[in-house]
Amino acid sequence: MTAAVAAPARLTLRMTMNTWLLAINFAAVAMVLGLWWLATGRGWIAPIFLPSPGDVLDAARIKIANGNLLTDVLVSARRVFLGFALAATVSIPLGVVMGVWRPAKAIMDPFVSLLRPLPSITWIPLSILWLGIGELQKVAIVFMGSWIYILLYTYESTRRVDPLLLRAARNLGAGDGAVMWEVILPSALPGIISGLKVTLAISWSCVLTAEMIAAQNGLGALIWQAKDWGNLPLVLVGMLCISLTVLLADWLALRLERLLLPWERGRRG
Amino acid sequence: MAAILTARHVTKSYDTGRAGRVVAVQDLSLDIEEGEFVCLFGASGCGKSTMLGLFAGFIQPTSGEVALRNVPITGIEPRCGVVFQSYALFPWRTVRGNVEFGLKMQGVGRAARRVRAQEFIDLVKLTGFEDRYPIELSGGMQQRVTLARILAASPEVLLMDEPFAALDAMTRQVMQEELLRIHAGNHKTTVFITHSLDEALILSDRIVVMSARPGRIKAVVTNPLSRPRHVAMQITPDYLALKASLWQLVEAELAHQDETSQFVPSPAD
Numbered sequence: 001m002t003a004a005v006a007a008p009a010r011l012t013l014r015m016t017m018n019t020w021l022l023a024i025n026f027a028a029v030a031m032v033l034g035l036w037w038l039a040t041g042r043g044w045i046a047p048i049f050l051p052s053p054g055d056v057l058d059a060a061r062i063k064i065a066n067g068n069l070l071t072d073v074l075v076s077a078r079r080v081f082l083g084f085a086l087a088a089t090v091s092i093p094l095g096v097v098m099g100v101w102r103p104a105k106a107i108m109d110p111f112v113s114l115l116r117p118l119p120s121i122t123w124i125p126l127s128i129l130w131l132g133i134g135e136l137q138k139v140a141i142v143f144m145g146s147w148i149y150i151l152l153y154t155y156e157s158t159r160r161v162d163p164l165l166l167r168a169a170r171n172l173g174a175g176d177g178a179v180m181w182e183v184i185l186p187s188a189l190p191g192i193i194s195g196l197k198v199t200l201a202i203s204w205s206c207v208l209t210a211e212m213i214a215a216q217n218g219l220g221a222l223i224w225q226a227k228d229w230g231n232l233p234l235v236l237v238g239m240l241c242i243s244l245t246v247l248l249a250d251w252l253a254l255r256l257e258r259l260l261l262p263w264e265r266g267r268r269g
Numbered sequence: 270m271a272a273i274l275t276a277r278h279v280t281k282s283y284d285t286g287r288a289g290r291v292v293a294v295q296d297l298s299l300d301i302e303e304g305e306f307v308c309l310f311g312a313s314g315c316g317k318s319t320m321l322g323l324f325a326g327f328i329q330p331t332s333g334e335v336a337l338r339n340v341p342i343t344g345i346e347p348r349c350g351v352v353f354q355s356y357a358l359f360p361w362r363t364v365r366g367n368v369e370f371g372l373k374m375q376g377v378g379r380a381a382r383r384v385r386a387q388e389f390i391d392l393v394k395l396t397g398f399e400d401r402y403p404i405e406l407s408g409g410m411q412q413r414v415t416l417a418r419i420l421a422a423s424p425e426v427l428l429m430d431e432p433f434a435a436l437d438a439m440t441r442q443v444m445q446e447e448l449l450r451i452h453a454g455n456h457k458t459t460v461f462i463t464h465s466l467d468e469a470l471i472l473s474d475r476i477v478v479m480s481a482r483p484g485r486i487k488a489v490v491t492n493p494l495s496r497p498r499h500v501a502m503q504i505t506p507d508y509l510a511l512k513a514s515l516w517q518l519v520e521a522e523l524a525h526q527d528e529t530s531q532f533v534p535s536p537a538d
Contacts, residue, residue: 167327168357172422173347173374182370186361263361263402 051233059233060240069222069237073245076207076218079135080249083142084203091147092192095154100184105155112148120145120206124213133214138207145206146199153195157188190264197253204246219245272300273458274324274349274426279333281319293319295483296333301426304456308463308473310519316484317462321430324460325351337426347371350424354431356411358403364390364414365399371422389417392451409440413447420451427459433468442500445471449498466519470512471498478519487522490515 033053039045040052047055063069098105123144131137161184169183211220223238258265276299282292294316301307309317322328323335326346335342337349350371358367368386377385390399393413403411412432419427433441445468452459452472463469469476470492478488493511494502502508 162357164353164355164357165359167345168351168353169359169370169374170345171325171327171347171349171351172371172418174370175374178374182373183359186359189361261361263404 048230048232051236055233056236056240059231060237063234063237069241072217072219072222072238073241076204076211076220077245077249079138079207079210079218080142080200080203082135083139083207084146084200086139087143087147087150087199087203088196091150092154095151095192096158096185096188098151098155099158099188100180108151112151116148116152121209121213124210128214138210138215138218141210142203142206146203149199149202150192150195153198154188154192157191157195158184160191161187190261193257193260197250197257200249200253201246204242204249208242271303273303273338274301274460275299275336275339276320276323277334277336279320279323279330279335281316281323281328282331292483294323294330295485297484297486298333299477299486301458301460303458306452306459306461306472306474308461308469308476309479310463310466310469310476311479311484312464312481314484315479315481317479318430319484320479321351321428321460321462324426325349325428347374347422348425349428350419350422350426352412352415352419352427352429352432354434356403356408356415358411358414358418360403363400363402364395364406364417367403367414368417368421370418375422386417386421389421392420393417393447407440408436409444412436412444416448416451420455420457425458427457427461429459429461431462431464434464441468446500448472449496453497466512466516467503470494470508470515471500471503476515478522480522488518490518 036050037053040047040050051059060069094104094108098108120141123141127137127140127144131140165183165187166179169179174182207218208220211218212224215221219238219242222241223235226232226234226238276297279294279297280292281294282290285291297316297320299320309320311317319328323330324342324346326342326344326349329343337346342349359370362370365383365386368389369382372382372385387399390396393416395410395413395417398406398410403414406414415432433444436444449472451457461469461472463472471494473492476490476492477486478490479485480487494508
């Protein structure tokens with residue numbers, strides 16, 4: 001009752017605060033853009049080091065008009081999605097098993113310890129040797145860069161299940177199977193999903209690296225080729241596009257998370 | 270009347286590493302009759318929670334035996350339903366989902382489950398909150414869900430581990446009234462742990478006074494207060510006289526225990 005009465009006042013306060021913060025966001029961006037425009041327009045910085053905002057906009061317009069930009073985004077996104085989905089398919093079940101069955105953890109531990117310090121870029125020579133420079137190799141690089149993180153997040157989330165809930169479930173008559181499906185998995189799910197979100201950003205950086213080294217298309221190839229042609233505005237377009245695409249992917253992941261975890265909504269306010 | 274729950278010369282000690290062995294409960298024997306409401310009363314560390322854990326089968330006695338209907342309890346015993354102080358609700362299940370859990374474990378079909386769960390949701394006066402998640406409820410309401418969840422699973426004995434200790438004083442009184450009402454309706458055998466003499470007096474048929482280190486029964490007091498009871502009777506002169514005499518007994522027993530554990534009184538005494 002009290003909460004219901006107090007809520008509107010607090011809500012208004014929070015809204016004014018949010019409006020303010022949003023205004024500051026915009027002002028900061030506008031200031032940096034203005035500085036950029038001024039610095040390039042007045043010739044303080046030579047165009048071969050930093051093109052003007054207008055040039056970047058023109059480059060983007062051409063790329064969007066002929067459809068190449070969208071193709072590159074889709075090509076990269078497809079590689080990320082395949083590698084990421086493959087990594088999740090392997091690592092989530094494996095992580096859960098490691099969490100509930102110690103021998104599995106003992107088997108995996110040495111490999112995880114050895115492989116974890118390797119950035120995915122170090123797999124590029126071997127992956128090209130084994131798989132060539134086609135789609136499969138890009139997907140493999142994404143997979144190699146992602147699976148260990150998903151595995152570790154899943155393992156940790158599975159281990160962190162509240163023992164009191166396990167007791168309560170057994171006290172209510174749950175057997176081993178029910179404890180797994182009704183308690184361990186739902187309890188680990190928020191942790192697994194936040195692990196997936198973190199890993200998704202890592203997967204994107206993997207695909208870009210792979211594309212910069214050996215690819216005909218994709219966002220990584222776009223900026224690398226643009227560099228070779230000395231087309232700096234296009235490099236910036238590529239970078240901006242990568243940012244926006246990863247942001248969009250994050251936003252989609254957040255939507256999906258809220259859909260899958262209705263009980264967590266209250267916690268985030 | 271026959272004893273439904275028994276403890277025979279139960280000792281439980283823990284190996285605490287450097288501190289050596291701690292005896293939580295020593296040579297404790299107790300018979301709990303069918304339909305009886307027994308309060309285990311004592312300060313923290315007196316082993317009352319250990320007793321509850323033994324009755325629930327969460328832990329096993331070091332020596333001696335606990336039994337339900339003369340059958341030793343050797344594992345987690347769903348016929349002894351536990352109400353935890355910290356609720357232990359499944360955060361990913363709604364109120365209805367939590368209350369249905371025990372029934373689902375018993376293999377009750379979806380439709381029958383829903384009907385039965387509704388009965389107990391109504392009983393604890395949570396009608397209208399069926400689709401809320403635990404996080405959206407106050408502490409008192411969460412404890413109502415726990416109570417409904419365990420009652421719906423229809424255990425033979427209710428084990429309540431200081432269930433209202435985390436609630437504010439007013440909510441606690443309301444919950445005590447609710448419990449009196451529910452117990453008057455179903456006469457479920459209940460073992461209720463508390464460190465509040467008022468709570469023990471208002472709820473119990475018998476009060477088992479325990480002393481600490483090692484946990485032992487110091488006195489068993491039959492509660493002379495007639496039923497039906499209400500929290501309001503806690504201000505009647507009869508009640509206060511009873512409480513005073515019981516408090517004297519408890520004090521005397523605890524003082525006696527201090528002597529036996531080589532308590533050295535200061536010269537001022």
